[in-house]
Amino acid sequence: MFSRWLCPICLLSSFVTSYAHPHMFIDTRIEVRLSGDCLDGLEITWYFDPMFTASVVNDWDANGNGSFSSSEVELVYENAFSNLADFDYFTYVSTGSTTLSPSAVEDFTVYMDGQTLVYRFFTPFDMPVCDGCFSVAIYDHSYYCDILYCSDSPITLSGPGSEDASYQIVENQNIEILYGGSVSVSRDGRSYTGLAYPQQVVVTMSEI
Numbered sequence: 001m002f003s004r005w006l007c008p009i010c011l012l013s014s015f016v017t018s019y020a021h022p023h024m025f026i027d028t029r030i031e032v033r034l035s036g037d038c039l040d041g042l043e044i045t046w047y048f049d050p051m052f053t054a055s056v057v058n059d060w061d062a063n064g065n066g067s068f069s070s071s072e073v074e075l076v077y078e079n080a081f082s083n084l085a086d087f088d089y090f091t092y093v094s095t096g097s098t099t100l101s102p103s104a105v106e107d108f109t110v111y112m113d114g115q116t117l118v119y120r121f122f123t124p125f126d127m128p129v130c131d132g133c134f135s136v137a138i139y140d141h142s143y144y145c146d147i148l149y150c151s152d153s154p155i156t157l158s159g160p161g162s163e164d165a166s167y168q169i170v171e172n173q174n175i176e177i178l179y180g181g182s183v184s185v186s187r188d189g190r191s192y193t194g195l196a197y198p199q200q201v202v203v204t205m206s207e208i
Contacts (some may be wrong), residue, residue, distance in 0.1 A: 021102035021179050022146035025049040025187055028138055029150050032167070032203055034159040041124040041133060042102075047150070053117035056110070068110050076110045081119065086105055090147060091123060092137045096130030132205040137172060139198035143179040148188065148199060153199065155201055170198040 031043035048056075060076045061068060068076065084090065088101035101121035109120050127134075138147050149155070149169055157165050177196040186192060 003198055021192065022143055023185070024052055024145040026145055026147045027150045028147055030201065031156040032138060032201070033137065034157065034161045034165060034205065036161050037129055039125045039127045039129060039158070040159055041122055041126070042091070042136065043120065043122045044091065044138070046119045047113065048117040050115070053115065056117055066112055068195065073108070073110050077108050081108060086149055089123065090131065090138050090140050090145070093125060093127065093134060094137070095127065095134035100125065100127060129205060130170070135202045137198045137199045137200035139177070141177065143177045143196055149201070161205055162172055167201050167203045169199055169201055172200045173197050
């Protein structure tokens with residue numbers, strides 16, 4: 001059972017660039033929680049493709065009822081999420097010349113949204129923001145996972161100071177993700193050239 005799950009994510013560390021074309025597709029939403037002139041943290045929500053959804057449901061929804069009990073959530077966390085600590089949870093926050101990744105994850109949960117598997121978790125930062133601006137990028141260096149922001153309501157800004165903050169989503173063309181191999185599955189409307197750039201959210205805060 002566990003070896004079947006290894007295919008989507010756990011083997012990230014063993015893939016080399018030439019074989020790292022996307023096999024998994026994740027849509028993400030983020031709640032950016034501010035606290036004055038600091039980033040308090042990020043609540044991150046991931047929506048998975050049908051193949052990964054089926055894998056996790058088949059392996060960890062033990063009673064097959066289409067929902068996850070607290071014990072099943074714990075099994076998913078231990079067997080199908082916690083290893084992402086080795087990959088910075090695919091999350092990178094930059095301000096000034098500093099880039100940080102989560103040192104911990106809180107409040108992990110998993111549930112079904114219709115036929116789609118969803119992970120939701122909080123990453124605390126408590127990070128002072130330099131010059132009123134910071135960026136958030138969620139991406140897989142190997143491009144085994146193709147991660148994009150949801151087309152509708154991708155970002156929510158909350159907390160003290162959020163009422164005067166704004167954001168935009170841009171491609172960071174200073175970071176090149178090179179990958180190869182033929183693409184057997186793809187997102188609708190996406191082309192795969194062997195070169196990708198991660199999307200990042202640039203948040204601008206008003207002066208405090």
